[in-house]
Amino acid sequence: MFTTAPSKSATANLPLDLFAAINELKQELNAVILAHYYQESDIQDIADYIGDSLGLSRQAAATDAEVIVFAGVHFMAETAKILNPDKLVLLPDLDAGCSLADTCPPDQFAAFKAQHPDHIVVSYINCSAEIKAMSDIICTSSNAVSLIEQIPADQPIIFAPDKNLGRYVMQQTGRDLVLWQGSCMVHEIFSEKKLVQLKMTHPEAEIIAHPECEEPVLQHADFIGSTTALLKYVQRSDRPQFIVVTEPGIIHQMEKQVPNKQFIPAPATGNCACNECPHMRLNTLEKLYLAMKHRQPEITMPEATRVAALKPIQAMLRMSA
C-alpha cells in the first residue's frame, strides 16, 4: 500500500545546490540516508551509509534517526520499514522495484511451499514483504552460504527466489536445495562471449562477479562475492585491473577507495547499457530531495505482514551477528 509520488509540477522549483538543500532537510527531519552501491554516484556521495543489503539492513535496524530515506529499491525500503514500524521510511521513486522480486508472486510461492511441507524456507532478501512473511530465514548474498551451513544437514530447505544464487550456495555448501526459479534481469544479461573477449584484451585483469550471475559467466570469475565482498577484494588484491561483473554502480566506490586501479564494467549481450539496473536508476538526487521535502512517497504495509516478515529478518541478523 503506497502513497503517491510527488507530481511533475513539484519538480519545477528545485534549489540550485541540491546537496546543500538535502543536508538541510536531513537536519530538519532528523533523517538518515541509506544508499545501495547500485545507486547513481551523486546519491552515493550524499548518503550517510552506502552498503549492500546486509549492511543496509543492519544500519536500518540500528539507526536512531526519525526518518529513513532509502535510496535503493522497494524491497530494501520495505525491509527498513519492517524493522522500524514507527519511523517514516521514504523511497525517492516508488516505481523502483526489482525484476528478481517480481519473479516470485506470493500466491504462486504459497502453492509451491505447500508442495514441500517438510521444508523450511530461506529467502534471499530480494523479495517482497509477503514472501518474507512466508519465510523462516532471510539471507543476503553476503551471508547465504554461512546461514545455510548453520541449518542441520537433515533439514530440507526451499531457497527462493534467485535460482542463480541458490545454485551457487548449493555448490559452496554441498546442500541439496529446492530452488524457486527466479532471476535478476541485470545479472542474467552479461555476455560470456564478450567477457572472454574482454579478458583476452586485458590479460592482467581479474574477473570479479556477483553470485546472481549465470553459471557460464561465473565459471570465468577469479572471485565471486556480494558487492561488499567485491569491494574488499579489489582493495586486497595486488592486481591493477578488474573486470566487474555486476551492476556498474559499485565501480564508483571502487574508484573512490582504490583510485590507483582500473575497473572495467563487464559487457551485456546487446549493444546497450542493460547491465545498469533500470529499477535502481529510477532514483535521482532530485527525487531524493523532493521525497524529503514532501515526506513522501512513504512505505507502508499491513501490520500482520510486517510482523510475520520481521521474524525471518531477525533470524538472519541473529545468525549473521
Ligand code: SF4
Ligand atoms: S540488480 Fe537485479 S536484483 Fe538488484 S534491484 Fe536490480 S533487478 Fe533487483
